[in-house]
Amino acid sequence: MDNVSIIAVASIVTAGFSTSIGCMFPALGEGKSVSTALGAIAQQPDAAPTITRTLFVGLAMIESTAIYCFVVSMILIFANPFWTHIIAK
Numbered sequence: 156m157d158n159v160s161i162i163a164v165a166s167i168v169t170a171g172f173s174t175s176i177g178c179m180f181p182a183l184g185e186g187k188s189v190s191t192a193l194g195a196i197a198q199q200p201d202a203a204p205t206i207t208r209t210l211f212v213g214l215a216m217i218e219s220t221a222i223y224c225f226v227v228s229m230i231l232i233f234a235n236p237f238w239t240h241i242i243a244k
Contacts, residue, residue: 158241166235170228177224184217 156164192210196203230236 158244159238162235162237162241166231166237170231173224173231174228177221177228181217181221185214188213188217 188210192206195206199206
């Protein structure tokens, strides 16, 4: 295998691993957040607007982690800076 093929295989494997981990753990975190928020609302219904607002901010932050992993994966697949470095040699 030449250097470009090794970089291509490593980039594709890393992109797949990043996407799988980057989607799995934020999904688990979002499920736990919603479950905890629903439990808190069930115990204290008067605080529902505050809990809901805080929940949505937290869910947006958790989801941004998954989006960043997806962006890194797309960069590794379509705009890989390592390929240009190896080809320039």
